Amino acid sequence: MYFGIWATLLVCTYLTYKLAFIELGRFNAAVALGIATFKATLVALFFMHVWHAREKLTKLVVIAALFFLLLLLGLTMSDYATRLWS
Amino acid sequence: MHDNANANSLTAVHDHHGEAHAAHNPALLHHFAEPQQQRDAASLGMWVFLGTEVMFFGGLFCAYLVYRQWYFGDFGAASKSIDATLGATNTAVLICSSLTVVLAVWAAQTARRTLLISMLAITMLLGLVFLGIKAVEYKDKFEEHHVPGASFSFENVPIPGHPGQFANPRHAQMFFSLYFVMTGLHALHMIIGLGIFLWLFIMAWKGRFTPEWHTPVEIGGLYWHFVDIVWIYLFPLLYLIDRHP
Numbered sequence: 001m002y003f004g005i006w007a008t009l010l011v012c013t014y015l016t017y018k019l020a021f022i023e024l025g026r027f028n029a030a031v032a033l034g035i036a037t038f039k040a041t042l043v044a045l046f047f048m049h050v051w052h053a054r055e056k057l058t059k060l061v062v063i064a065a066l067f068f069l070l071l072l073l074g075l076t077m078s079d080y081a082t083r084l085w086s
Numbered sequence: 087m088h089d090n091a092n093a094n095s096l097t098a099v100h101d102h103h104g105e106a107h108a109a110h111n112p113a114l115l116h117h118f119a120e121p122q123q124q125r126d127a128a129s130l131g132m133w134v135f136l137g138t139e140v141m142f143f144g145g146l147f148c149a150y151l152v153y154r155q156w157y158f159g160d161f162g163a164a165s166k167s168i169d170a171t172l173g174a175t176n177t178a179v180l181i182c183s184s185l186t187v188v189l190a191v192w193a194a195q196t197a198r199r200t201l202l203i204s205m206l207a208i209t210m211l212l213g214l215v216f217l218g219i220k221a222v223e224y225k226d227k228f229e230e231h232h233v234p235g236a237s238f239s240f241e242n243v244p245i246p247g248h249p250g251q252f253a254n255p256r257h258a259q260m261f262f263s264l265y266f267v268m269t270g271l272h273a274l275h276m277i278i279g280l281g282i283f284l285w286l287f288i289m290a291w292k293g294r295f296t297p298e299w300h301t302p303v304e305i306g307g308l309y310w311h312f313v314d315i316v317w318i319y320l321f322p323l324l325y326l327i328d329r330h331p
Contacts, residue, residue: 002192006185010178013321017174020326032322040315047188048311055126058133065137069144076148080155 005046012039113299125301132305136312139275143316146271150264150323159245160257162328166246167232168265169223173325176219180314183212187307194300199293202303206287209310213280220273227262234263246328265324272320275313282306 016035024031045051050062118124154161190205192198231239240255286306289295295303 002185002188006181009181009184013174013177013181016322016326017170020170020322020329028326028328032326033319036319036322039318043184043311043315043318047184048308054122055130057126057130061130061133061137065140068137069140072141072144073148073151077151077155080152 002046005042009039009042113296121298125304128301128305129308132308136308139312143268143271146264146268147319147323150268153260153264154323154327157254157257157260158328159248159251160253161261162246163243163253164232164240164258164261164265165325165327166329167230167243168325169226170325170329172219172223173321176216177317177321179212179216179219180317183209183216184311184314186212187310191300191303191307194290194295194303195297197297199290199295202290202295203287206283206290206303210280210283210287213276213283217273217276217280220269224266227266232262234259234266238262268320268324272313272316275316279306279310279313282309 012035016032019031019035020028044062050059053059113124114121115124118127186205186209190202190209193202193205227233231237238255238259240253240258243253243258245251245253283306286303289302
C-alpha cells in the first residue's frame with residue numbers, strides 16, 4: 001500500500017513539473033498548490049499514519065496546526081490585500 | 087536531612103518494585119500505565135513539536151506570499167533562473183526517502199532487523215543526495231551573482247510574459263533572500279534529520295529496536311516526513327512561479 005502512495009506522489013510531482021510549463025493563466029498557481037496540498041495530505045495521512053491513528057488527539061493536533069497556519073496566512077494576506085483603497 | 091527510616095523505606099520500595107518489574111515490559115517507563123499510552127505520548131509530543139515547526143516555516147511562507155504578490159513579475163524572472171529540473175529531482179528524491187522511512191517503521195514493527203537497517207541507510211543516502219543537489223544549485227547561484235549581498239547582480243533580465251520589461255534587481259534580490267533563507271532552513275532541518283537517522287541506524291545496528299519498543303524510529307520518521315512536506319510546498323512556490331512564457 002505504501003508503494004501505491006509513493007507512486008502516486010511521484011506521478012503528482014511529474015504532473016506539477018509538466019503543468020508549470022503550460023499556459024494556464026491564473027490557474028497555474030492554483031493547480032501547482034492544489035497538487036502540492038494533495039501530495040502533502042497523502043504523506044500526512046498515510047506515511048505519518050494519521051489516517052489510522054488510534055489517538056484522536058493526534059488528529060486534533062494536525063488540524064490545530066493547519067488551522068493556525070491558515071489563520072496566519074489568511075489574515076495577513078487579507079490585511080495586505082485590503083490596503084491602498086485609494 | 088534524611089533520617090535512616092526514610093532511606094530504608096526508599097530502598098524497601100525499590101526492592102518491592104524490583105519484584106514487580108517482572109510484571110511489565112522493561113521499556114515501559116514508570117510514569118505510564120501501559121505501553122500503548124507511552125507510545126501515544128511520544129507520538130503526541132512529536133506531533134506538537136511538528137505543529138510548532140509548521141508555524142516556524144509558516145512565517146517564512148507568509149513573507150514569501152506577500153512579496154510574491156507585490157513583485158510578481160520580478161519574482162517570476164528570478165524563479166526562472168533557478169533550475170526546475172534539479173528542484174523536481176530533489177522532490178522525487180525526498181519522496182523516495184519518505185517511502186524508505188515508512189518501510190523502516192514497518193520493518194521495526196515486524197522485527198525485520200536487516201530491512202530496518204538497510205532502509206535507514208538508504209534514507210540517509212537519499213538525504214545526502216538531496217543536500218548534494220542543493221549544493222550544486224547554491225554553487226550555480228553563487229557563480230551567477232544571485233546571492234544577496236554586495237556582489238548581487240540581476241541586470242537586464244526580462245520579465246516572463248512581458249517582453250521589453252526588465253526585472254527590478256532590488257525586488258529580485260528579495261526573491262533570492264527568501265529562496266536562500268527558506269531552502270537553507272529546510273536544508274538545516276535535513277542535516278538535523280540526518281543526524282537523527284544516524285543515531286537510529288546505530289541503535290538499530292545494535293539491535294535495540296523490537297516490535298514492542300521502536301518509538302524512536304516512529305517519531306524520527308514523523309520528523310522526516312514533515313521535512314518532506316515542507317519541501318513539497320517549497321518546490322512549486324519557488325521553482326515554478328512563471329515557467330510558461
